[in-house]
Amino acid sequence: MSNNNKELTLSAPLSGPVLTLGQVPDEVFASHAMGDGIAIDPLNDCLHAPCDGVIIHVARTGHALTIRADNGAELLMHVGIDTVELNGEGFALLVKDGARVTNGQALVQFDLDRLARRCKSLVSLIILTNGEQFELQPLARKTVKVGEPLMRVLARSTVGDETAVDNVSAEASASVRITHRGGLHARPAALIRKTALGFSSQARLHYGDKSAPCDSLVGLMALGIGEGDEVRVSCRGTDGEAALQALIAALSVPVTAQHVAPVAATPRRASNEANVLQGVCAAPGLVCGPLFRLAGIELPADIGTHAVDDQRQCLDTALEQVRSEIRTTLAHARQRQHVEEEEIFAAHLALLEDPALVEAATAAIEHGSAATHAWRDAIQAQCTVLLALGKPLFAERANDLRDLQQRVLRALLGEAWHVELPAGSIVSAHELTPSDLLQLSAQQAVGICMAAGGATSHVAILARAKGLPCVVALGADVLDVPQGQRVVLDAANGRLELAPSEARHAQVHQIRDAQQLRRQQQQAQARQPARTLDDVSIEVAANVASSAETQVAFENGADGVGLLRTEFLFVDRRTAPDEQEQRQAYQAVLDAMGDKSVIIRTIDVGGDKQLDYLPLPVEANPVLGLRGIRMAQVRPELLDQQLRALLQVRPLARCRILLPMVSEVDELLQVRQRLDELCAELELTQRPELGVMIEVPAAALMAEQLAEHADFLSIGTNDLSQYTLAMDRDHAGLAARVDALHPALLRLIAQTCAGAAQHGRWVGVCGALASDPLATPVLVGLGVRELSVSPLQIGEIKDRVRHLDAAQCRQLSQGLLDLSSARAVRHACQHHWPLS
Template sequence: MPNNNKELILSAPLSGPVLTLANVPDAVFASGAMGDGIAIDPLNDTLYAPCAGEVIHVARSGHAVTLRADNGAELLLHLGLDTVELQGEGFSMLVKEGARVSNGQPLLRYDVDKVALRCKSLVSLLVITNGEHFQARPITLKGVKVGEPLLHVVAKTPAETQDEEQAVGIEVFGQVRIAHRGGLHARPAALIRQTAQGFKSRSQLHFQGKTASCDSVMGMMGLAITEQAEVHVSCRGSDAEAALHALLSTLSTALAEEAHAVAPAVKAQHRSAEAGVLHGVCAAPGLVAGPLVRLDGIQLPEDAGRHNVEEQRQQLNSALGHVRREIQLTLENAKARRHRDEEAIFSAHLALLEDPILLDAAHLAIDQGSAASHAWSRSIDVQCKVLQQLGSTLLAERANDLRDLRQRVLRVLLGEAWQFDVPAGAIVAAQELTPSELLQLCAQGVAGVCMVEGGATSHVAILARGKGLPCLVALGDALLVQTPGQSVVLDADGGRLELAPTAERLAQVQQEQRRRATQHAQQEALAHTSAHTRDGVNIEVAANVASRSDAAQALASGADGVGLLRTEFLFVDRHTAPDEEEQRQAYQAVLDAMGDKPVIIRTIDVGGDKQLDYLPLPAEANPVLGLRGIRLAQLRPELLDQQLRALLQTRPLQRCRILLPMVTEVDELLHIRQRLDTLASELGLSERPQLGVMIEVPAAALLAEQLAEHADFLSIGTNDLSQYTLAMDRDHAGLAARVDALHPALLRLIAQTCAGAAKHGRWVGVCGALACDPLATPVLIGLGVRELSVSPPQIAEIKARVRQLDTVKCACLSAELLNLGSAAAVRRACHQHWPLG
């Protein structure tokens, strides 16, 4: 191994003004994703070697060359930005790979005029690509001439012995498809960092020719890795295999709350003008009135300069430590209250607070004479710009997490009070609130919040929904010119901020709030009684659950049973499959938690885009059309056999119902029924559990009559049925709002399913998102659905909705809806026939 303790002075490879990487007009280089280093805006036409070393890589397009210095530092010299697109035109490479070069030796020449006219910028980079071992300290930030001292390269801590332990270990590689919604933004990046830090090995992500250390959240975010992108992972060290396995699992497993993510973020937009009303996007529902109070961000005083560098470093480190302890306390409180969203958000904040890219930039600015406050603020601002330039709306939103840290640290440095001067019951207006600010405002009892910017997927939106705080975002700049203290109405449900409500309107809002509170209390009081329509038809309202604790909550909320137990919770986030006994205990625990209520347990539905570490499957171009559900069971029958044996050993067996996902033809059902009979006989059982089929592909809906002949019940999964019928990915940012299960085509498939089941006396349930929509309840009942499975908090509301309906009237009106031309038309008709509230 090279002696990387040997210090190295790099000379200027070009002549011209010197820039820090943070000021380079390129998001990837400025973010530090490629490594630490320096930049020069060149005035000459030749690139020279900054030190003696070996040429280890020459770009085919002739615009870049990489050297390995004698101390082991690997130096990328990159001439210009976006010059790879010139495909070598205007460049003449003067060295070859493997060649030994001396300090000051010419490496490449270029045609200044030709290249300058065709590339983004001539600004050129000198970057240490193996920066995990080395640190670059600028010697000058002024103009240089070729050969003048430019960078001081020293070995990084930890000590050489630790570096050697990592480097002498094996290096392993893996490839994975990113599962996180929106790609690698702050929270998944923080989780990856946390995973990597649990091992001694050095781990890196590689994407589209760029590399980032798994130690740096900002570096990973700077790669701009999109959802479902293929990423390469490398790990080198004594525990490289284990590290790689853990990282691949983390990268391929979406965060829990992403499964319930709402519509994508949007920029401020203006809808049709309406006097006295600002229109925005609902981030958290509700209707409130109160005085409008504006919150402004911290404004820094002028930096007087002439600071003691060591004092400023100490002030920043002290402030960072103070904020770190604050966040840690918030994190512990969130864990104690089992608030998973808060826990995930502030874990990411803690990781960002320790990010080397942010800290190094701030310390460099202090070394150059800035006050700690200005250095920290500038470091954050640069990274926010990086995220906003990466072309991802979600990543741009995550810049708000960085601004949160900016505010918190500045409050400590400047001594500003943490408490806001906001009265209880106020409606807060701000450019964009941060997560910690929202929690503080909640604690002070504000009635609602509204913002100029922001989006419905932001961390603030997630927290607001969890706190039940009405929140409106993307209202535009007009919000901040409103008179402070004026009474306003925040109608988040309707996406409206009413600026000049009359006394009559304010009284109406108060009355509506009282009505909603009373209605909610009445619904909860009847949650544990059966839901019968006005003409006496019983509709079971069950719960969708994923664990024993979910089931306990469902029973406490009044569920008539479990309409869908997703068994994937047993199989993911682990390195080996659960054995038969572990599965039996888990299923039995759910049955026990539900008292005497029935429990429908869906067999494993993984594959495609939901990969298991211990079940390697080929990557698929269209995962939702690939090896999913019952198709995977056909490929690996031992997995399903083990699960069926575990289910057959639960007691009492008559309360256990088995549901098969992704069935498309009768033979699949007959095969599983035969396996179930065989396994039951092997166990000496005479009793058989009910066996049902999920209707989630159009083929199953069209064959419902044939399937119902051999199934005990049918359960419609409207989420998948919608996207397969409409040919629209329900996770696609631009199409998600159009994937509406009230589309007439979907309703026709539901009607055909119910009609086919009725011919064999089978009942039909709905366990998809449509069951949770009160507007859809009368339509589903009218089409013949007799069981609705919803999230536990919605049980009381849906039961109350059922009790308002007459099945005969629902059937007549629902039949008419099948002839409408769009989901929007169906929704309008539903509001007219069965108004909510």
């Protein structure tokens, strides 16, 4: 090892494959926010000193420490990703803070097996934290052993004077409580440092009787600040106030914004049958055919040097090509009035124009990466952050980003999307993207099955719109099925049959032929009313999100609109729609539905549905936070504007207003009072009906009290299921268990109907359960009188109603409430009311 206070050669502190920071599965490290460095995927269980020096900081959990080399370079060594979560378990510190160490000395012993089981990744980092004084030169090594040369550290030459800080400026300061999980350890400290470096002011963090400059990573970590501790931030300089606000925001970011949860493989769910994989239905249908495995683009290692200007130009050209392709897709979707498709790819276009993605890729190119690898790494880093949030909407956006990753990579590599599908193929993949699905649909794929994915993702929405059977969350086993193997995809029941007999194949073809004939008969009767055999009328309405969808619903025989989601007016835009735009949109929906009634839900954003122009506090658990009616209470002007627009539609008698996420009577009364005041202002003598969504258990339990003041109740079984069962319905490992036919859900539905009946109110269901033909007799039996379904299922659900006896449904449904599980309920339903 040479050391002349200018150049230092560091030896490897671990043995294993060497990675660049861009390959590290953590956005903070990969983005160089903590500084430049290198990573090793360790094969040994002990961290050694890379040089002579002094230990200047040791994490209390033992997973990280910082050494100051004799030439002044400060090196952070961080074992594994998310190891702070172990609180020291599996780590044995062999040195103390302030200790003098020599090159190769053992510093930390760790339990490799325990870390592998408990943490996201074993990849360990060596980061230069004072990069303003030194620079790194990694040596070209693919793998190293402890003690072998790893990289050089060179002193930077100082040119000119640093920008002077206006010390005469007043000091701006504020106190804030630390919400980062585990306190201000390495990664949160890096974010604080990165924020501070964006301003010219001098910023310091004060904790107890200690303080540290915010641009010093080691200094911040050395303060020993824990989760929940209160600190003071002070900023002095011309932009001190702006710096203070930015640092407060960075310090109070909830843990989920930085914590990346371990990504476990989706388990294969148990099945009573051999050679059957069980997943979750995303789009119903029954098909058979050869399985075709679709793999994404895999890039080789990035070897060699690249001309920065050339790579930037390549990226710009590829981005413009993909923008053009998406604009063409949008134009075709608008022409064919495919609203879901249009909304999905409009969101893709907005994501592609996000400057943060391009900036991250450009920065990687400037660090020597090829454009392909720079774009892949920028996308993967952002996906990691989104998935760490643990929210369905963000997981969906991560899939959209992966779509853009593949499309831009194809453009960079000069590859068109082209796969020769064998006739009648069922396509399998880890997770497909929306553009994949459009291409596969155009190539006449007959079914889709995925190892991961959720039933409410953009891919699932498109599959339902295309009538393409789709099963998600099948687990990694589906990827091991040999290419070309003949399978049966029973999507309605979430099953993939891996070894069907010839008799089973013949049966599937027979069933499909019978279903096709049945659908034709159902469609012919779709415009007729739905009445049970004992003459109970059930209204079958449609869930829609635009006037174009409403027209499709009307043409398919809908008795009205049971749910218009008004979010389509508010999302993926930079400013809120004004009153006039809203009124025109609502009027268009009423016009498209002829003389039938339309239920319009007030805006349900907030929580995990963020709007660019509506800044809301970052929440640790958005699904339990400000959303629906709660958000309207915080921003009443939004609800006021929407109510005014709704009160101007004609005829007002056909407009019904529905309030989302209500959990107590006072919330309903406040909106009813405001509605009355607005009617008086507009000199209206007629009042639209006002209903309440039952989508939280509290509302179901309070149904009788709510029905006293509401005109109708509408049950949202999607949210009611996940809130009642405490399971995220888009969690790949739990999705199969989030079943609205669970007896607990049925009890809440029964209680809602009984409470509403006390005041003569009707109850509808607008969640996914309404579209499940197996559930139709149960809902009718429990007292539901309106089912709001997907427009394409109206004929099927009406036909199901016409074959039921409501009195028998009432009798049998009561017995279902005493069953032990959703599976038992489904089995009983199949027995009592078999699906033909």
